[in-house]
Amino acid sequence: QSELTQPPSVSGAPGQTVTISCTGSSSNIGAGYTVHWYQQLPGTAPKLLIYSVNNRPSGVPDRFSGSKSGTSASLAITGLQAEDEADYYCQSYDTSLSGRVFGGGTKVTVL
Amino acid sequence: QVHLVESGGGLVKPGGSLRLSCAASGFTFSDYYMSWIRRAPGKGLEWVSYISGPGTPIYYADSVKGRFSISRDNAKNSLYLQLNSLRAEDTAVYYCGRDTEVGTDHWGQGTLVSVSS
Numbered sequence: 001q002s003e004l005t006q007p008p009s010v011s012g013a014p015g016q017t018v019t020i021s022c023t024g025s026s027s028n029i030g031a032g033y034t035v036h037w038y039q040q041l042p043g044t045a046p047k048l049l050i051y052s053v054n055n056r057p058s059g060v061p062d063r064f065s066g067s068k069s070g071t072s073a074s075l076a077i078t079g080l081q082a083e084d085e086a087d088y089y090c091q092s093y094d095t096s097l098s099g100r101v102f103g104g105g106t107k108v109t110v111l
Numbered sequence: 112q113v114h115l116v117e118s119g120g121g122l123v124k125p126g127g128s129l130r131l132s133c134a135a136s137g138f139t140f141s142d143y144y145m146s147w148i149r150r151a152p153g154k155g156l157e158w159v160s161y162i163s164g165p166g167t168p169i170y171y172a173d174s175v176k177g178r179f180s181i182s183r184d185n186a187k188n189s190l191y192l193q194l195n196s197l198r199a200e201d202t203a204v205y206y207c208g209r210d211t212e213v214g215t216d217h218w219g220q221g222t223l224v225s226v227s228s
Contacts (some may be wrong), residue, residue: 002155019137038156045147045206045220046156051213083112091214099170100146105155 003028003094010078011109020106022073022090027098028101030071033093038102039067039074049088050075054077082110112138113217115207120222127197127226133190133207135221141165141185144210145194149203149217157203160192161210175201197226 005023012018022035029035037050048057048068053073063079074090077084090103119131133145146161160171160181169181180193190207202225208215 017129020165035171040147040156042149045218046215047218048214048216051216072202087155091158098174099172100161102148102156 003097003101005094006088006090006103008104009018009107011111013079013111014082016080017076017078017109018080018108019077020053020075020088020090021106022075022103024071024073024092024094025080026071028071028092028094029068029073029083031095035068035073036091037064038089038091040089040105042086046089058064079110080108080110084108085110112207115209115217115219117205117207117219120205120224121159122225123197124228125198125226128171129192129194129224131192131222131224132207134190135137135167135188135190135209138209140183140188141178145183145190145206146215146221147181147190147205148208148215149201149224150221152201153202154203156195159205160191191224197224199226215221 010018023102034052038046040046053068054066065076067074088106094101114136116134141164146160161182162169178196182191204221204222207219209217
């Protein structure tokens, strides 16, 4: 059980918008620690997708966006495409663990 | 161009040991924190350990504390993870990653560790 809770799966049709939540607590996101998001395509290494809540590294399409409010963060994928099928993870820092923590991961399926 | 290449994975019996290596290139290795992160079959990513550029401080996940040891050789641009007292639940793909203030921005391709009798 991770300190950051994500839905196990979300799905949507091509072109639709899906949102992945990342629910934390006062010892991580709620304490003001930033949130990063990673995408892991099947059979590949994870890739940094969103950093510091809502910033995209070079090369990441603007279909991906992030936000944060209180003890939670969210990743939105607009204009869903088949190539977006992957596992997505949020990451933050947790003071009770004195270390970094990942969410449990969310599998995105494009219908 | 940043490049990270892990090696050293394999099949080991419970209670056994392995040493993973990560060869880094394309950046000033000693300037960066480095991490080991793993993904067990059917499970999500789990941060294992990270180490600062000079070698301390060092942090471990509770699940590996006392059994795993992270180290680095900045002269060789290499990161290491010594895995002792291995358990079945340590079976995973182990990734090394370059850490920045804005996340783990580069990852290796991973090396598979299988713990089984």
